[in-house]
Amino acid sequence: MNALVEIQNLSTYFKSEQGVVKAVDALDLRVHEGETVCIVGESGCGKSAAAMSLMGLIPEAVGSIVSGEIWFAGRDLRKVSKEEMRKLRGNELAMIFQEPMSSLNPVLTIGEQIMEPIMEHQGVSKKAAQARAVELIELVGIPRAKEIAKSYPHELSGGMLQRIMIAIAISCNPRLLIADEPTTALDVTIQAQILDLLLKIKEESQTAILFITHDLGVVAEMADHVVVMYAGKVVEVSPVVELFEEPKHPYTQGLLRSKPVLNQRKAKLYSIPGQVPNPTTLGESCYFLDRCDQCLDICRVKQPPLRDGGDGRKVACWLYEEEITRGK
Amino acid sequence: MENNLLEVHRLKKYYPITGGLLGRTIGHVKAVDDVSFSIQKGETFGLVGESGSGKSTTGRTILRLLEKTEGEVRFQGIDVHALNRQELRALRPRMQYIFQDPYSSLNPRVRIGEALGEALLDHGLLPQAEVRERVLEVMALCGLATYHVDRYPHEFSGGQRQRIGIARAIMMNPDFIVADEPVSALDVSIQAQIINLFAELQEQRKLTYLFISHDLSVVEHLCTRIGVMYLGSLLELAPRDELFLEPLHPYTKALLSSVPLPIPKKKRERIVLQGDMPSPANPPTGCKFHTRCPYVKDICRQEVPAFREVSTDRFVACHLV
Ligand SMILES: Nc1ncnc2c1ncn2[C@@H]1O[C@H](COP(=O)(O)OP(=O)(O)OP(=O)(O)O)[C@@H](O)[C@H]1O
Ligand code: SF4
Ligand code: SF4
Ligand SMILES: [Mg+2]
Numbered sequence: 001m002n003a004l005v006e007i008q009n010l011s012t013y014f015k016s017e018q019g020v021v022k023a024v025d026a027l028d029l030r031v032h033e034g035e036t037v038c039i040v041g042e043s044g045c046g047k048s049a050a051a052m053s054l055m056g057l058i059p060e061a062v063g064s065i066v067s068g069e070i071w072f073a074g075r076d077l078r079k080v081s082k083e084e085m086r087k088l089r090g091n092e093l094a095m096i097f098q099e100p101m102s103s104l105n106p107v108l109t110i111g112e113q114i115m116e117p118i119m120e121h122q123g124v125s126k127k128a129a130q131a132r133a134v135e136l137i138e139l140v141g142i143p144r145a146k147e148i149a150k151s152y153p154h155e156l157s158g159g160m161l162q163r164i165m166i167a168i169a170i171s172c173n174p175r176l177l178i179a180d181e182p183t184t185a186l187d188v189t190i191q192a193q194i195l196d197l198l199l200k201i202k203e204e205s206q207t208a209i210l211f212i213t214h215d216l217g218v219v220a221e222m223a224d225h226v227v228v229m230y231a232g233k234v235v236e237v238s239p240v241v242e243l244f245e246e247p248k249h250p251y252t253q254g255l256l257r258s259k260p261v262l263n264q265r266k267a268k269l270y271s272i273p274g275q276v277p278n279p280t281t282l283g284e285s286c287y288f289l290d291r292c293d294q295c296l297d298i299c300r301v302k303q304p305p306l307r308d309g310g311d312g313r314k315v316a317c318w319l320y321e322e323e324i325t326r327g328k
Numbered sequence: 329m330e331n332n333l334l335e336v337h338r339l340k341k342y343y344p345i346t347g348g349l350l351g352r353t354i355g356h357v358k359a360v361d362d363v364s365f366s367i368q369k370g371e372t373f374g375l376v377g378e379s380g381s382g383k384s385t386t387g388r389t390i391l392r393l394l395e396k397t398e399g400e401v402r403f404q405g406i407d408v409h410a411l412n413r414q415e416l417r418a419l420r421p422r423m424q425y426i427f428q429d430p431y432s433s434l435n436p437r438v439r440i441g442e443a444l445g446e447a448l449l450d451h452g453l454l455p456q457a458e459v460r461e462r463v464l465e466v467m468a469l470c471g472l473a474t475y476h477v478d479r480y481p482h483e484f485s486g487g488q489r490q491r492i493g494i495a496r497a498i499m500m501n502p503d504f505i506v507a508d509e510p511v512s513a514l515d516v517s518i519q520a521q522i523i524n525l526f527a528e529l530q531e532q533r534k535l536t537y538l539f540i541s542h543d544l545s546v547v548e549h550l551c552t553r554i555g556v557m558y559l560g561s562l563l564e565l566a567p568r569d570e571l572f573l574e575p576l577h578p579y580t581k582a583l584l585s586s587v588p589l590p591i592p593k594k595k596r597e598r599i600v601l602q603g604d605m606p607s608p609a610n611p612p613t614g615c616k617f618h619t620r621c622p623y624v625k626d627i628c629r630q631e632v633p634a635f636r637e638v639s640t641d642r643f644v645a646c647h648l649v
Contacts, residue, residue: 262572275517
């Protein structure tokens, strides 16, 4: 089956005072129709940069895609015109962010902001768009939809605004919905509502979702497939159940062990020593070397490539080299 | 009780809401509304609840970083809000506050070593000549290398800044620390380091903590007893295992069931609450939780349920419990 999204060898670099930051470093990623893929990793590991690259939203002033291909529904997005890309966004490709307030216009009503992309992309009349807006507000579970359509962003809570963002995102039946930490700023009870809503949308319309989060609990709840990133690189790719049952990469293992889990209290938490490396001074060794408790000699001199285990799982770690080579 | 380091009795903190041209007070945000609990020596008391439930205001009013509206706070028997300025100043080193983002409380132009020594000198706790040695000692204790002493705040990562925040509190050799969401802004791998640091320091220095967090997994890991706050009130208070294994209040149950677990495809009964937390300026009548409670009865809309002890050391405010 062809993937809806197929990213190959994508690198996106940012300029910084200290030098070049390889925010996304030779990324490979696939999302199939109707599938939810979670990208998980710590702050600064390149999760958002990957999503912004896919959306064609990396601001020229700060950085650019330096190599790779981004295939979406049979088109190479790096080759389509700006105009075409703009049409794709908010139509076939939609995105929601952590801070809904920053993507909404404070002086327009909620209704107007939902109507705008509908009128633009579907060429329907104002009246039809209005009706559709109210319908969408109901669909994302907000009561008194007509009243809400007339209100302004500052009158709504964070959870309601995120629902509105979702309403805008799904208004044109996108094939891919990118959600970048959509519940990180919300309380758990509101997060539960939003995750439920996204699961419902996925079930009903088969929308593919690329879900970015740092929370392994959210990953377990949402993902079919998981991509673990560290320092701009993909270190592990796996179906969700296998990842949690038998994490392969030492970083994934460490992450899972260091998260306190409800009703599984331990006397002492495991913690990964050290911290994420400085992104401007990365060398030839494995980026996780300084924090890894299983490292080999080769890890110091050569970066492990992302290798396909043939069982639907991929890992970038020298520990598995022999096993993978033997398996082939 | 003998063993209580801190006693909070019917504490209230209201913020005035002003309005109109004259800026008259037209109402109050009841950020802390009649809260009572005590903390024993050496324990870690957790305060959990959603954003705006009044956790930080409680923590700050306890340390008298904010003036109370009503009620009483006793620290080692001392009525904190009855002290004059001088007495309060003398008490300060013994009760310290750690912020979620220590960066915001650090002067960007002052080197860390100096910043850490400042309060010691200020309170005359140590002669100038001994300050640097003490700073280095506490920095090491908090996992900061010696060469960090002459660096500026912006040169540190989030985790290191939190170590600085902790070091600054420990420096004063306190008995009691209020830590307000100290690990919330940190990545998982760093979060675990800091959680362990809190536990180690507590053991070494016989510290008592009030640990404020919205993250229930972290609170379960670290705390001995926990209070659950909603709209300025405590709804439930219980020892850790009781609270997490057998929550009694409908809100606690919903809160616990909302936490996503890192166990895929696990079927759980989830209670998804409808709607948002109402505004604390205009809280619901009767039980404050009644607008979102799946079990609401008529009585809940009219009568405030008493916060009462339902079994030893377990308190709940609900008509049905
Ligand atoms: N200085 C202030 N003036 C007026 N209202 C305030 C002030 N500080 C806090 N409040 C209000 O008091 C209530 C309790 O706030 P508080 O910050 O104590 O909650 P919290 O539980 O710490 O929330 P969070 O999890 O977001 O930190 C909120 O409604 C808040 O808006
Ligand atoms: S390649 Fe080596 S250093 Fe890197 S994660 Fe694997 S074992 Fe550790
Ligand atoms: S008092 Fe009533 S509304 Fe409040 S928690 Fe109990 S059952 Fe629910
Ligand atoms: Mg707070």
